[in-house]
Amino acid sequence: MADGLVVGLAVALLVVLIGLRTPIFVALGLSGVLGLLVLDGWRGVELLPLALNAQLQEYALVAAPLYILLGEALAVSGLGRDLFAAAHRWFTRVPGGLGASAVASSTVFGAMSGVSISSVAVIGRMAVPEMLSRGYRPAFASGSVAASGALAMLIPPSLMFILYSSITGESTAALFAGGIVPGLLLSAMMIAYVVGRASLRPAEAPRDTETFSWGQRLRALGSVAPALGLVVLVLGSIYTGFATPTEAAAVGALAALVMTAVLYRALGWTELRAVLASTAAVGASILAIVAAAYVFTQMLVVARIPDTVSDFVVGLDVPPWVVMVAIMLVLLVLGCLVDAASLLLVVTPILEPAVSDLGYDPLWFGVLLVVNLEMAVITPPVGLNLYTMKSVVPELDMAEIFRGVAPYLLIEAALLGLLIAVPELATFLPGLLI
Amino acid sequence: GCGAPTGWRSPADGPVRAATYIPKSYDDLYPGVEATLDAVTRAGGPSFDLYDGGTLLGAEQLLPGLLVGAADLVFQTSSYVSSSFPALGAMELPFGTEDYARHRRVFDPDGPLVALVNDELAEKDVRLLGGMPLTYEYLWTVDRPIRRPEDVAGLRMRVAGEIEGETVKALGGAPVSMGSAEVFEALQRGTIDGMLSYLGTVVSRDLQSILRYGTRCHIGSYTFDAYCRASWYAALDPRTRAALDAGGRALYREGTATMVAVHQDDYLPQVVAGGVEIVDPTPAELAALRAATEPVRARWEAALGKPAVTGRMAEIVRTA
């Protein structure tokens, strides 16, 4: 059988299994193994333990469970509530102030958490009911949280950058630095949109009548100071050169546990056990996909698909930026259908060699890819943040949630265009810090 | 028995699958890979299907991948093999020869040392077809030059292999393992103070912009080798075996010549231009370094556990 046909059948099997609600790691792993068996006989199957060992024993991934633990520890602390309360006190005079507060809290929470759904859940659980009770339209309220929750992937620490590093060998610290400016820019663009829309259509987001004294504002800021201190500790220790991203994750996770126990008094043995158990569960559910995606990738490698794609892309007689825009469009479509981690894991080994051959910086491409993932997690039908939003605020209608995030796709597309036009937005800081 | 060769193929089934973790950009080592495969095919052997850059098998997977039959020919740095199969350590020991020309002669695939190594590897179903004895490693540092063993005391030195690790310990430093992708930042942040490596590691990761000193002596060395399974080789027809042997010779002769020329004419000038001061210890300092690293040989002899073999290997190295 021709290699191309085998790969096509393996992809078809993958799609069918995913449609049947087979766990994604099983779908990826089994279609990869069967593809290898047909392409290569038994010696292809022998690649299975080699691939699992190679991908899961990749040092860059050591940071992944540690950042998940850090987020899980903070999630039980009640910090999300404090963050939102503080942001509310500062944004109360602004049109759409609660929406802006939600984006701002997601931004700060995103600087502590590496996973977007935990940000949506923690911020959404407080912010959305609050907005609804003050007369905000459901689409406006849920859109601001579902979209800004994804900032956790772009603003370091970021599980997606860790995964990209584990595939390409790009430095995790440099990728983290590359996400800072685009992440803050995206956050600012989202806040500007929320404020602008609330000014133009006050009916969607009624003005806040509450007023807060400067004393109240400063006290609210004081209550989140330990958390901000943790951000400074984690990111600061990476960029001052005190620690590697992995060490910063371990020390940060330990500090988050201590903070939750001592400052928030929310961590006994029962809670510690639950935090560790959920870290293992969340970590394993993601890393199982990471490992299985690598098995699938090995099947593509044996069939020489990355070489073929690279030769094709480099051979195209068009300016490189056209190729880049085309890649972004393909990713947008795939992002509707595939979850963020699988998308990153499967397309990176195929596209990164081609993009490098075109003369682009792989670090910059990693940042672009993560902005694409920002879109992927909020595009239906497969958009993790949308369903997380629905599950934490069940009274929301899915159609309202879809409608609410649509404008943010345009904002993210604009950021993509900006990053393609001005690559320094992503590459300047890594060059300076690393 | 175990690991039954159900998936193994003979060259009659099509191109032989070869794999290496070296990408095309390593212009000191990659030409050796190409020279080997060309020579085999020219000598009437099989054609090859090469997966480079670790796409099929990464550095840690090449040897297990070879042994389960996922590839039939692998190109691998000896340090990844010698921790499992210490026989190769004969070429890696600090101050083993002290003269690169002799060091290079010792590794002739038709010479007695490779024959002895292959006798040992045969027990593990591995065959060394031939290899390139890489130019000697350097002790690279950022803060201070190393001239005497005392200079290493307390330093955190990145190593890639077991014998290198023993060497750093013997000098009073702390060996640190890390992936080569992390070395640049680790040096910059002071996570490590230096490293033990050959020139290629420095140039491929642009480390000359951060390293300040490179101590030049025979502190260690790896070989970059072509391996196949011994049983697979034995089952081939004599003509194919001879073609593979020709490939091993090409790696040793042409590959080594290219590598040495690239190191002398390109890599070393690049490293010096990057601001690294090359430090040549005096005879007295060399003697002190040699004496301090003497325990490494004893550790290696114990690891192999065959005094007759290690004695014979030492004799070959001395008289080459």
Place this chain on the structure above:
Amino acid sequence: MSRPDTASGPLAAARRAVLATTRAAAALAALVVAAMVLTITYDALARYLFAAPTDWAYPLNTAAVLGATVLAVPHLYATGGHIALDLIHRGMSPRARRVADLVTGAATALLGLAIAVTAARSAVLGITLGLTGAGTFSIPLWIPDLVLAVSGALLVAAALLFPAHPPPDGAPDVAALPGAGPTTDPDVGTGTGTTTDTLVTGAGHDDEGAGR
């Protein structure tokens, strides 16, 4: 389909035994994560304060990621905690859903079998030939292979004994998920263990949690 922990009979006994084993493996995975935090912190401190980095922290923690992942995977399957997409499945007739779930069970068992067999062969090879990783502190290669083989075998058992989705009465209950934490305060929980009718993700429905 009855809940595994309340029914009786040989099948129920087998389920209880497998669930106890997968739960123990998942608890071990959680402990591995805790050990990672402590050993990496220790290594960083030893390096900074005493210039004495360990030679074991790097290789052990690299292997620990594999351990923490594959030890938890069978329990996540048994308790419906893996990431899966429910878009088409929920629109199916009950009969079609049963078929889909059987396919999922078979696919999972097949993958588990492939992992168990190849990893066991690799482990035997590693023991026979004495293969170890490179470096000053080298872990014998058969150890991660054995962990993989055990995980593959447990995955086969879980796939054969447990339905491909959480049983109806163990269904979406965000508050009971690990990660929601033990607190009853709805403000104080994380959604990483979110389950919806559209997407099953990231955490088990085993309300005893994996961490015991």
